Amino acid sequence: MQKLNEKEIQQHLESLPGWEYRDNAIETSLEFKDFKDAFTVMTRIAFEAESQNHHPEWSNVYNNVSIRLSTHDAGGVTKKDFELARAIEDVIDDGN
Structure with a gap:
């Protein structure tokens, strides 16, 4: 898989509101009603990541989830x- 240049990255980001390019990765932060909702979404994302064989760097604190993607x-x-x-x-x- 070929690394994208910054112009290509910015073009792709136009269709992903809430995502930013920072430190050689794309990132977003999400806030949920509570820990259970955050963890439910993380579980669903985990299944998708596994099916794509591409896994995020992420963290979760109570109802906040931060996701960072880089190949x-x-x-x-x-x-x-x-x-x-x-x-x-x-x-x-799908969760909303």
Whole structure:
């Protein structure tokens, strides 16, 4: 998978509100009603990540989830990261 340049990354980000390019990765932060809702979404994302064989760096504190995507083998952001970001957005949209 080929690493995208910053212009390509910014173009992809136009269709992903709430996501930013920072320190060689794309990132977002999410806030939920409570820990149970946050963990439920994380579980659903985990299944999607496993099916794509692409796993996020993430953290969870109570009702907040921070997600960071980068393709380590390519040394930066690739289309694979945007595919997972869109799938994450679909999981979030399905939960609302």
